[in-house]
Amino acid sequence: MHARTSRARTKVTMEDAGGSTARRQPSLSVNASRAPSGDWPPADEGPVSPTGRLMDGFYIVVSMGLGVPLNFPVLRAGIETQLARHPRFHSIQVTKDGKPPRWVHASALNLDDHITTPLLDGAAVASDPDKAVEDYVASLSTAPMDRSRPLWELHFLNYPTTEAASTVVIRVHHSLGDGMSLLTLLMASTRSAADPSRLPAMPAQPARSGSIYARPRPPWSAGTLAFITWAWWYVVLAWHTVVDVALFVATIMFVRDPQTLFKPADGGGGELPRRKRFVHRSLSLDDVKFLKHAMNCTVNDVIVGVTSAALSRYYFRKSGDTNTKIICLRSILLVNMRPTSGLQEYVNMMESGKSNDMTRRNQLGYIILPFQIAVHKDPLEYIRKAKKIVDRKKSSLEVMFTHMLAEVIIKTLGVKAAGVIFHRMISHTTISFSNMIGPAEQVEFYGHPVVSIAPSVYGPPEALTVHYQSYSNTIKVILAVDEAHFPDHGQLLDDFTESLRIIKDEASRL
Incomplete structure (x- = not known):
């Protein structure tokens, strides 16, 4: 049930904790020390934000369970024409002359460098497919990223689990954006399952209340007590x-x-x-x-x-x-x-x-x-x-x-x-x-119905990180x-x- 890895990829066998193996591109990490060929100013896209620099060792991992087996040509074409066109997905971090790192547009993007089709151990998959896929995703938490390429990857796992017929795992360095912006970008690459011609319906943002938000001054006719209450807040x-x-x-x-x-x-x-091991449960x-x-x-x-x-x-x-x-x-x-x-x-x-x-x-x-x-x-x-x-x-x-x-x-x-x-x-x-809010309806990811969305992060030193993600009625x-x-x-x-x-x-x- 696997497809051959892309012809441009170096085949490297990696053992994970579950006994599964995967064909992977060379190990991937952060911050290029030299600018790409060409002049600096035309490629310069601005400095890496202070928070982005602070998140240097943090990575976002999103597992999307799909309702059908993977159609590799359709997925690849969709990613190439849409998701991979996002400006940050074409940029690398470059440090020049000891100055703070800046975003620089990469001279060319080879999609094969960012897509991996792993070959998991057949015995492990037959014994417990959920654990085999879980083991593979866990192995990403100790695999570095290549500093010379834009810091994102997609892993296509064409193995059925109890929840999904296949899984797509997106790994992104945290400096590319915070979790909300990256999830929104991912949802912008999906379409409504009910009507593939439109974007998915997102829930209305919750109403903001509390003293942190502006409280209008009461009218003069409201009286002294109203002004005292307003000032007391x-x-x-x-x-x-x-x-x-x-x-x-x-x-x-x-x-x-x-x-x-x-x-x-x-x-x-x-x-x-x-x-880190990433586990989830639908409520x-x-x-x-x-x-x-x-x-x-x-x-x-x-x-x-x-x-x-x-x-x-x-x-x-x-x-x-x-x-x-x-x-x-x-x-x-x-x-x-x-x-x-x-x-x-x-x-x-x-x-x-x-x-x-x-x-x-x-x-x-x-x-x-x-x-x-x-x-x-x-x-x-x-x-x-x-x-x-x-x-x-x-x-x-x-x-x-x-x-x-x-x-x-x-x-x-x-x-x-x-x-x-x-x-x-x-x-x-x-x-x-x-806690993040997801689509209020079922969506499709380049023609593949999405049955679950499970974002998480690794890099923080805590032993436990808790995320909540809403999607449709779960x-x-x-x-x-x-x-x-x-x-x-x-x-x-x-x-x-x-x-x-x-x-x-x-x-x-x-």
Whole structure:
């Protein structure tokens, strides 16, 4: 069930943890030391953003399960005429004369350098196809990328699993964009399954509320109390911002999470690269929305509460800890600071080969989001506590100040010093966390119906990264785990499924 690798590719056999082998191009890494042939100014596309330079060791991996076997000529033609035309997919990072790296347009793009068709071990596939594909994707977390080429790859796995008939894996260096911009680019390469002539329908962006957003001054006729209330919101906003930024700086310097079974003894700072395994489970988006309405909260509140419940369930079962006091673990939540761009804007970029700087740069802020590890007699308490925590974070400008602080550190102290500080901040917390919104309907990827979308990331030193991705009527929880630290990652996934079920059942009794 495999196709021959492209004729231009060097055939290299690589063993992975599951006993599978794959034909791959030579190992791929980041930052070219020399510019390509030709003059620098005409090819120069501008500097790599400070956040992009800070993300030098971070990679985004997206697994898309398809409903039919791969049609290689159709996929390749679609990628060549659309996805590969995006300007950033033609650019490499170049350092010249010791100056900060800049994006330079590569002289030519050989698509065969970016497409891999692996040949997995037949016995491993026959024994457990899901694990064979999972093992291959895990092997990418220790494979470098070639610094002389644009930093993206597609891996075509024409092997049926329990969820899909085939799988396409996209690996992209984080400097090419943040997760939201890259996912939007990927969705701009898809079409509605119901009507392939149009782009997929995306859910409306959630309404923004809270003190972080502008509050109009009340009219003079509203009275003194209205003005006092209006002014008080800004006092609270300023106070919460000062507290959050101070805690952020203290986390970099000395405040660290307690040592628990979610955190390696070395804080994730041991031998690198640490192999990550990407596992996922589909949850019902209808169940999440039911809880949203039943608890009068947001989808974010629900998934934060479910995550807290799942981590608590896993912790107390595995540790055997009978002391049920609340343990506070913190996550780093990366927030996209760019204005939201529509799918059509990305389509126009791919058709024209030109893009504006706002749609391609990493512009991220950081929020330290607490999770409570606790035993609650009432399962709904996890949602209530989560709502309280998220509402508190909405009344703060933490994300804006941390974004500015990161850029100032990079510009004044340099990338190496900023990298040490960034690594220290992450190693002093426990997990990374994110939630992204996907298409509201089924889509096709160059004629192939998409049954699942599972984005994740590797590079951060934490042993556990939690992502949520909505798609049609499902919301998928994706875990990137240090496989040496979480050999029972399947049980952890089960805890997410069971936690959602228990909380929903309790809400149904209301």
